[in-house]
Amino acid sequence: MNEKRMIEEEKHYEEVIAEESICINDNLVYEKPDTLLDTPMHYCPGCGHGVAHRLIAEAIDELGIQEDTIGVAPVGCSVFAYNYLNIDMTEAAHGRASAVATGIKRVLPEKYVFSYQGDGDLAAIGTGETLHTCNRGENILIVFINNGIYGMTGGQMAPTTLKGIKTTTTPFGRDVKVMGNPLKITELIAQLPGVYYCTRVAVNNPKNVRRAKKAILNGFQYQKREKGLSFVEVVSNCPSNWKMTPVESNKWMEEHMFTFYPLGDLKVPEKEDQ
Amino acid sequence: MKKELKLMKGNEAMAEAAIRAGADAYFGYPITPQSEVMEYLTNFANQKTGMVILQAESEIAAINMIYGAAGAGKKVMTSSSSPGISLMQEGISYIACAELPCLLVNVVRGGPGLGTIQPSQGDYFQSVKGGGHGDYKMIVLAPSTVQEMVDYVKLGFDLAFKWRNPVMMLTDGALGQMMEKVELFEQLPRETVKGIEKWATIGKTKDRERNVITSLHIQPDKMEEINLHLQAKYKKIEEEEIRFEEFAMEDAEYMITAFGLVARICQKAAMLAREKGMKVGVFRPQTLFPFPYKQIDSYTNQVKGILDVEMNAGQMVEDIRLAVKGKVFVEFHGRMGGVVPSPEEILEKIEEKFVGVPA
Numbered sequence A: 001m002n003e004k005r006m007i008e009e010e011k012h013y014e015e016v017i018a019e020e021s022i023c024i025n026d027n028l029v030y031e032k033p034d035t036l037l038d039t040p041m042h043y044c045p046g047c048g049h050g051v052a053h054r055l056i057a058e059a060i061d062e063l064g065i066q067e068d069t070i071g072v073a074p075v076g077c078s079v080f081a082y083n084y085l086n087i088d089m090t091e092a093a094h095g096r097a098s099a100v101a102t103g104i105k106r107v108l109p110e111k112y113v114f115s116y117q118g119d120g121d122l123a124a125i126g127t128g129e130t131l132h133t134c135n136r137g138e139n140i141l142i143v144f145i146n147n148g149i150y151g152m153t154g155g156q157m158a159p160t161t162l163k164g165i166k167t168t169t170t171p172f173g174r175d176v177k178v179m180g181n182p183l184k185i186t187e188l189i190a191q192l193p194g195v196y197y198c199t200r201v202a203v204n205n206p207k208n209v210r211r212a213k214k215a216i217l218n219g220f221q222y223q224k225r226e227k228g229l230s231f232v233e234v235v236s237n238c239p240s241n242w243k244m245t246p247v248e249s250n251k252w253m254e255e256h257m258f259t260f261y262p263l264g265d266l267k268v269p270e271k272e273d274q
Numbered sequence B: 001m002k003k004e005l006k007l008m009k010g011n012e013a014m015a016e017a018a019i020r021a022g023a024d025a026y027f028g029y030p031i032t033p034q035s036e037v038m039e040y041l042t043n044f045a046n047q048k049t050g051m052v053i054l055q056a057e058s059e060i061a062a063i064n065m066i067y068g069a070a071g072a073g074k075k076v077m078t079s080s081s082s083p084g085i086s087l088m089q090e091g092i093s094y095i096a097c098a099e100l101p102c103l104l105v106n107v108v109r110g111g112p113g114l115g116t117i118q119p120s121q122g123d124y125f126q127s128v129k130g131g132g133h134g135d136y137k138m139i140v141l142a143p144s145t146v147q148e149m150v151d152y153v154k155l156g157f158d159l160a161f162k163w164r165n166p167v168m169m170l171t172d173g174a175l176g177q178m179m180e181k182v183e184l185f186e187q188l189p190r191e192t193v194k195g196i197e198k199w200a201t202i203g204k205t206k207d208r209e210r211n212v213i214t215s216l217h218i219q220p221d222k223m224e225e226i227n228l229h230l231q232a233k234y235k236k237i238e239e240e241e242i243r244f245e246e247f248a249m250e251d252a253e254y255m256i257t258a259f260g261l262v263a264r265i266c267q268k269a270a271m272l273a274r275e276k277g278m279k280v281g282v283f284r285p286q287t288l289f290p291f292p293y294k295q296i297d298s299y300t301n302q303v304k305g306i307l308d309v310e311m312n313a314g315q316m317v318e319d320i321r322l323a324v325k326g327k328v329f330v331e332f333h334g335r336m337g338g339v340v341p342s343p344e345e346i347l348e349k350i351e352e353k354f355v356g357v358p359a
């Protein structure tokens, strides 16, 4: 865009904003959820974590459960989730969020409890806790952010890193003979009888964002009805460590991540249960 | 349930005490020689008080369940034995930093490694000098009888909430397995401890800010502030919570120092020594942190020598030496690998080390 047009456009918007008509409450179509705090997020531009946080906040608002919800943050880029959500929260050790959530839920069964975990956290160091929490059918919600990399520590291989992908610890690409195949932990979890609801979503476009929010809402609602464990995988991006722009990273995710980790429900309640 | 006299195994008595103390939850993983704790609780606890009992998939999971449930302001407890306690160290460090109350029990067995299921005191350093990462302290209680195992469950919960700090009961495989007569205190109600809404994650009500339980403070000055706060708390604990027991110390010329079960054997040895005309007494720290440095130091004017006896290669003896600062001889006798020293053997050591020591 040339400079002259930019200035013209800016002027145009200033005029529009100055018109009172769009500033009245009735015209408001978008606002910050109550449960989301007004704290600047530390996430890189274009990162899926921020959107996922917002969806959780929206779901909590819509269900009116802010006073009854306790969240568990992991070790990973979302370690500071408790700085953004206006609810009681605990920050767990790396990989142990689902065990911490179990401890909370077992002594406060009437509260809503969720854990929020990255792929390294949930599917590498915390695999044992994840599988057993799911297998016990703990009546909680697990939100799993799969960005195929260790974001926080600077781009090392994750259990979910795709075949052939270069990371700081697989500089020649992930060799599955040496490092094994990327782990589809969500498919494993869907097999467990204790798991009531298991789905894979993304937050890369408006349609997927709406689906992701519905999944989170489902998770809390099933929890209210004491149905057991709900597991929501969010296939996500990490522009910084993938070394891509936000737009490129979303495109790459659609082309590569969605092929290996297809979006959709893996386990939904029986008809009469719904 | 009323106050009651019973013949009970240490582990089971401790479990019964947890129920009676009004504990809300127990999370654990089986390991000899303490598996009876969870077995007893799964049999009786829920029916009696509605206490939550959950067998975790590992000690790592168990300590993190403790972290979650303690963070919810509940009276929570776990027990394990040495290898299991090693696995819990990361979680304990988090709990200490986040200042959560809980009771942890180590029914110590011989190590290192998988070691033996026989009793040991080899985890003294791990319990009182850190164990996990960072500068933190647990309050460490060392019972020497089944009765004390019962009493320290109640005391442990009280101290944990008073100081918002993990409390470790350091006992051993022999105490866990032996049967003794115990007086069980009457059933206390399960009730919410006052003031927990100031910090516990129980659901943020409109009238307060959200509660966050975390041990993460990435700004160095903030993290130092947290450390200074913890250290100040530990100092206060040292001022207020030291507990110890003295046996025949009034006229003692020689002092045995020992903790836990070994102290009882040392009392017998002291009696045998007195029959032979040697004035021997026993000093037993009941709290290993805070440690009774001053009280031990005060005997340096009275005794000619100290023999420290432990079921390890010499761990508490380092604190005894710190206490007396070279003013009297400190000798050490230790057995390892699950071997329990006999009174006669200790008597022999007393004679070997102290007969002929100049006044």
Ligand SMILES: Cc1ncc(C[n+]2csc(CCOP(=O)(O)OP(=O)(O)O)c2C)c(N)n1
Binding pocket: A075, A076, A077, A078, A094, A117, A118, A119, A120, A121, A122, A145, A147, A149, A150, A151, A152, A153, A158
């Ligand atoms: C016990 C332990 N080991 C290692 C680390 C270092 N560490 C912090 S975050 C992390 C990986 C996080 O990756 P992921 O769970 O995928 O989350 P992301 O940052 O990608 O959202 C690692 C290895 C730690 N904090 N604790």
Ligand code: SF4
Binding pocket: A042, A043, A044, A046, A047, A048, A049, A077, A147, A151, A152, A237, A238, A239, A240, A241
């Ligand atoms: S490093 Fe990656 S996962 Fe972490 S905030 Fe940045 S983009 Fe998001």
Ligand SMILES: [Mg+2]
Binding pocket: A118, A119, A120, A145, A146, A147, A148, A149, A150, A151, A158
């Ligand atoms: Mg990741």
